Amino acid sequence: MMTFHPRWEVDPDLVKHQTELIFLVDRSGSMAGSRMDIAKATLQLFLRSLPEGVRFNIFSFGSKFSSQFASSVEYDEQSLMRADAHVNAMSADMGGTDLLKPLQHVLRQREHEGLSRQIFLLTDGEVLNAEEVIQLAGTTRIFTFAIGNEADKNMLHELALCGRGAMEFVSEVEHMKVHVMRQLQKALEPAMTNAKLRLISRDGSDKHWRCTSRTIRPIFSGERLVLYALSSLRGEWSEDHQLAKAELTGVGPTGEALAFELFIDADHTTTGCTLHQLAAISLISGLRGNDVHCKNLGLAYSLATSQTSFVAIEERDRATLDEP
Secondary structure (H helix, E strand, O other): OEEEOOOOOOOHHHOOOOEEEEEEEEOOHHHOOHHHHHHHHHHHHHHOOOOOOOEEEEEEEOOOEEEOOOOOEEOOHHHHHHHHHHHHOOOOOOOOOOOHHHHHHHHHOOOOOOOEEEEEEEEOOOOOOHHHHHHHHOOOEEEEEEEOOOOOHHHHHHHHHHOOOOEEEEOOHHHHHHHHHHHHHHHOOOEEEEEEEEEEEOOOOOOOEEEOOOOOOOEEOOOOEEEOEEEOOOOOOOHHHOEEEEEEEEEOOOOOEEEEEEEOOOOOOOOOOHHHHHHHHHHHHOOOOOHHHHHHHHHHOOOOOOOOOOOOOOOOOOOOOOOO
């Protein structure tokens, strides 16, 4: 297990907005009336506050979901006009509240190279599959807007917490500007993208260890990043194969190369299976759709997953028919 806290200084005037913004708008029946009006007004304010250079897309969801554009588009005057007309035509006419499928769809899309993806969710929080949605949130950065006085703020707060974002509560159109600008400022924070981890053994080779994360999310200055590594060796082991150094590299907010090193002290180690289980959990989180591998990892490391569960059996030496 490796923990990084990368920090860097950046000139705000030189920052490139390397960001893809995805708006998920709840258009289920429960959003009818003032809630839909607040959601549309919030989205309109967002659209008029975006900086040039970002890419964006708008998804509507209910019992089904749809997107305005086939993929995210660059923000300019033309795309703003199209988005403005699209938002004005919105109504709460899409049935139930299935957030899981559109969120899964967004996360399956390949991120544009060099861009950090940020998701803004506008909903009253009355969603189906809340637990599955929250589990999925850990794979990207999500900001939530609780729309209306009866919004499920607890669920939306937990969703934002898992997604390393923040929640805002909006009950009136008049007070939304401060909420929108606060969230947008956080979403546009300069980030390191295209991050890669090189794991180097004592013999200088980078072939003996592998990171459990297939891709590393965008990293923000001062943010805690935890990564896990597993040995790739199958067979004879020697001290030369011991992990000695981890190198984290990526592209900074102004296009510059960033690099951070972490030296491994093999003389201070921890025994037990806890770290192996944490590494397996990290592997499983990147296995969406690979049920067989997920099941095998769950069985190998005694983990409760979407494909495995625990059954408790108590054995007794005598009958207990008359006992509770």
